[in-house]
Amino acid sequence: KAGVTQTPRYLIKTRGQQVTLSCSPISGHRSVSWYQQTPGQGLQFLFEYFSETQRNKGNFPGRFSGRQFSNSRSEMNVSTLELGDSALYLCASSLEAGGADTQYFGPGTRLTVL
Amino acid sequence: GESVGLHLPTLSVQEGDNSIINCAYSNSASDYFIWYKQESGKGPQFIIDIRSNMDKRQGQRVTVLLNKTVKHLSLQIAATQPGDSAVYFCAESHFNKFYFGSGTKLNVKP
Numbered sequence: 219k220a221g222v223t224q225t226p227r228y229l230i231k232t233r234g235q236q237v238t239l240s241c242s243p244i245s246g247h248r249s250v251s252w253y254q255q256t257p258g259q260g261l262q263f264l265f266e267y268f269s270e271t272q273r274n275k276g277n278f279p280g281r282f283s284g285r286q287f288s289n290s291r292s293e294m295n296v297s298t299l300e301l302g303d304s305a306l307y308l309c310a311s312s313l314e315a316g317g318a319d320t321q322y323f324g325p326g327t328r329l330t331v332l
Numbered sequence: 333g334e335s336v337g338l339h340l341p342t343l344s345v346q347e348g349d350n351s352i353i354n355c356a357y358s359n360s361a362s363d364y365f366i367w368y369k370q371e372s373g374k375g376p377q378f379i380i381d382i383r384s385n386m387d388k389r390q391g392q393r394v395t396v397l398l399n400k401t402v403k404h405l406s407l408q409i410a411a412t413q414p415g416d417s418a419v420y421f422c423a424e425s426h427f428n429k430f431y432f433g434s435g436t437k438l439n440v441k442p
Contacts, residue, residue: 222375251429261376261421261432274429308375317425320366323375 219245222311222324230330236297239327243290243311249273250292251321252284255306264307267292268315296329304331340419342437351409353436355422360403362424362431367396367407370435371418379407379420414440 223242231237243250252264263276267286286292290311296303306328310321345351357365363384368376382389382396382405389396395408405422421435 224375253432260434263429263431266429310376316428317364317430320378320381321423321430322378323368325375 222309222322224307224309224324224327226327227325228328228330230332231299232332233299233301235299236295237299237329239294239296239307239309239329241292241294241309241311241324243292243309244322247311247313247322248290249312249315249319250286250290251310251312252292252294253308253310254278255308255326256304261308264294266315273315299331301331304329340435340437342439344439344441345412347412347414347440347442349412351407351412351416351438351440353407353409353420353438355405355407355433355436357403357405357422357424357433358431359424359426360400362426364425365396365398365405366423366425366430367394367405367420368423369416369418369420376421409438412438412440414442416440 225240249268251266254262265284266274270286281297284294306326308326310323312319312321366381367379369379370376380391380394380396382398387398393410397406417440419435419437422433423430
């Protein structure tokens with residue numbers, strides 16, 4: 219079974235731009251969670267989608283948004299990029315939502331904001 | 333427990349020795365725990381999990397121990413190999429989401 223895939227793997231943007239990241243979960247998984255990983259803060263939860271509905275949200279500004287499609291693929295959007303948004307963005311998929319089931323991570327998208 | 337901006341502790345072990353990585357979790361309501369391994373430039377990889385109704389679980393070369401009394405989780409790696417070198421972190425589940433520890437860097441010396 220194929221694992222979680224994320225595209226693109228690397229992105230370089232400038233301040234003020236916006237970016238869209240994509241995540242394809244493991245086949246059959248309906249939950250997709252997004253995380254931001256930085257050296258100083260570790261893994262920070264952004265949001266979780268399950269069956270096209272946002273189930274949970276972390277403490278990030280409204281510039282961070284996401285959505286999930288009927289095939290469970292998910293996208294994350296960051297608008298008006300800031301230097302501090304430079305990070306590894308990880309998505310994880312699981313069968314069930316809400317931390318009830320094992321989350322499997324993708325390789326991440328490395329975003330650099332200049 | 334919940335991720336904080338901490339200096340990453342490092343554990344150095346000799347190849348072939350056993351490794352023990354510890355994690356203090358934050359919430360007594362946490363009912364599900366996972367250990368992940370993250371190699372440089374890669375996403376976290378699932379190693380082993382345990383639910384709160386258990387205190388020990390074994391996998392291939394790995395054992396997870398859960399002590400709910402002191403809110404402590406440990407990962408034991410038997411016969412540590414150079415390929416085990418990575419950052420290891422624990423995740424706890426409560427309030428409908430996962431919270432991640434900051435991790436421990438395991439350095440295996442040949």
